[in-house]
Amino acid sequence: MDKQQEELAQERFSLPLLTWYKAGNRDLPWRRSRNPYHIWVSEIMLQQTRVETVIPFFNRFMELFPTVDKLADAPEEQVLKAWEGLGYYSRARNLQAAARDVRDHFGGVVPHTPEGIASLKGVGPYTAGAIMSIAYNLPEPAVDGNVMRVLSRYFLLEEDIAKPSTRIGIEKLARSLIPESEAGGFNQALMELGATICTPKSPHCLPCPVMEHCAARLAGRAEELPLKAKAKPPRPEHRAVALVEGTGANAGRILVRQRPVEGLLARMWELPHVQLPEGLLAGGGDAGDGISAAAASPGRGRGAARRPRGLAAAGSGAAAGPEAHGRAMGFLAAALAAEEGAAVLPVEWLMDAEHLFSHIRWDLAVYRCRPAPDFGAVGTAAQGYAAAESAAWYGGAAADSAVPMGQGAAPGAAPGMAQSRGSGGLPPRYRWMSWEELDQLAFPNVFLRILKAYREGIQGQQ
Numbered sequence: 001m002d003k004q005q006e007e008l009a010q011e012r013f014s015l016p017l018l019t020w021y022k023a024g025n026r027d028l029p030w031r032r033s034r035n036p037y038h039i040w041v042s043e044i045m046l047q048q049t050r051v052e053t054v055i056p057f058f059n060r061f062m063e064l065f066p067t068v069d070k071l072a073d074a075p076e077e078q079v080l081k082a083w084e085g086l087g088y089y090s091r092a093r094n095l096q097a098a099a100r101d102v103r104d105h106f107g108g109v110v111p112h113t114p115e116g117i118a119s120l121k122g123v124g125p126y127t128a129g130a131i132m133s134i135a136y137n138l139p140e141p142a143v144d145g146n147v148m149r150v151l152s153r154y155f156l157l158e159e160d161i162a163k164p165s166t167r168i169g170i171e172k173l174a175r176s177l178i179p180e181s182e183a184g185g186f187n188q189a190l191m192e193l194g195a196t197i198c199t200p201k202s203p204h205c206l207p208c209p210v211m212e213h214c215a216a217r218l219a220g221r222a223e224e225l226p227l228k229a230k231a232k233p234p235r236p237e238h239r240a241v242a243l244v245e246g247t248g249a250n251a252g253r254i255l256v257r258q259r260p261v262e263g264l265l266a267r268m269w270e271l272p273h274v275q276l277p278e279g280l281l282a283g284g285g286d287a288g289d290g291i292s293a294a295a296a297s298p299g300r301g302r303g304a305a306r307r308p309r310g311l312a313a314a315g316s317g318a319a320a321g322p323e324a325h326g327r328a329m330g331f332l333a334a335a336l337a338a339e340e341g342a343a344v345l346p347v348e349w350l351m352d353a354e355h356l357f358s359h360i361r362w363d364l365a366v367y368r369c370r371p372a373p374d375f376g377a378v379g380t381a382a383q384g385y386a387a388a389e390s391a392a393w394y395g396g397a398a399a400d401s402a403v404p405m406g407q408g409a410a411p412g413a414a415p416g417m418a419q420s421r422g423s424g425g426l427p428p429r430y431r432w433m434s435w436e437e438l439d440q441l442a443f444p445n446v447f448l449r450i451l452k453a454y455r456e457g458i459q460g461q462q
């Protein structure tokens with residue numbers, strides 16, 4: 001746009017939008033001040049998460065970590081626990097790493113230069129623009145999906161917004177639209193319009209403050225835009241989960257393990273689980289019989305009595321029949337014993353659950369298990385016992401695995417098994433936890449849902 005076009009666009013678009021925003025907008029906790037730390041935390045929480053979901057998390061987070069320094073100094077476990085339920089936990093880890101950086105290298109003050117702010121872990125161009133404009137009123141654009149949608153429609157832009165070149169073009173356009181000294185208000189106004197009026201489906205054009213000159217509305221194409229190439233769907237991974245309730249001294253406790261320090265969901269807690277070989281749960285589907293009947297019609301079948309309420313029957317397990325579940329249970333027992341020295345005996349299918357990452361979808365079949373009689377004497381009798389018993393019990397399907405080690409490995413003599421044995425009778429990273437203790441640990445959402453449903457199921461029977 002040349003200077004004249006810029007001025008016209010500001011007059012027709014930016015100023016009416018700003019006036020509309022100032023006349024009344026949503027009262028959100030992070031809008032009550034221009035504290036850069038508040039804005040930063042809120043923007044990280046709002047990534048891929050709805051405003052209504054974020055509000056209670058934000059308030060609690062600010063109570064726990066009211067300043068950058070408090071967040072920087074907190075134990076990571078506490079930060080993850082405060083984030084529990086929001087998902088995408090790398091956001092919380094990056095936020096804390098960046099807070100430590102701000103404490104150590106910026107005197108505890110969130111930087112306001114593009115270079116300083118871009119150097120913080122987890123802060124991309126959108127978050128940087130939001131902090132600089134809202135907290136420091138610097139004329140920087142903050143372009144997210146909402147803003148791309150609004151501008152694509154208003155200016156009838158037909159480029160694919162998934163392309164980096166389109167984003168760069170829209171950032172340039174958004175920068176040119178910022179009215180002098182009004183960066184914070186204008187960027188928030190754009191976000192507000194995208195969130196409340198120019199929504200993805202059925203935009204509300206009639207009350208829209210910029211409807212008069214909106215090119216997409218005038219062309220009758222508002223609902224077609226923006227154009228976006230379809231992302232690849234997440235790759236499904238079938239997994240078997242062991243829900244093991246302790247006996248004897250561990251009665252009333254649940255077996256959990258902590259994830260490795262690196263990688264997906266690093267250091268979070270979970271129920272033990274293994275990846276199943278491709279196709280192991282396929283076939284044998286018979287919703288009218290045995291365990292699968294519990295999914296199709298609660299109240300029937302072996303699993304029905306303990307099938308918790310509130311869990312979807314969709315997913316790998318619900319479609320699987322008793323034979324497939326038998327194979328999965330055999331594989332689960334043998335793989336946990338061989339890979340980690342956790343000797344457990346699966347008893348029955350309980351439920352299915354699903355966990356979506358951006359690139360993977362876990363389809364989880366959850367099995368109630370009991371510890372092998374000498375659970376804890378890992379790598380010796382218990383391991384052999386679990387593997388042998390499960391193979392005999394479930395037809396030895398576990399021995400045929402083709403899954404590589406570390407991804408639901410083939411049971412049997414596992415290289416490195418000796419290193420995986422812990423002292424004190426439990427494999428390393430494994431713990432027996434009471435329900436009260438479980439409440440203190442940070443779990444990915446899917447395991448919280450499983451544990452909650454299981455607990456409710458138990459309570460329902462008492």
Ligand code: SF4
Binds near residue numbers: 154197203210212
């Ligand atoms: S007129 Fe309709 S399509 Fe255009 S910006 Fe407003 S809500 Fe969006």
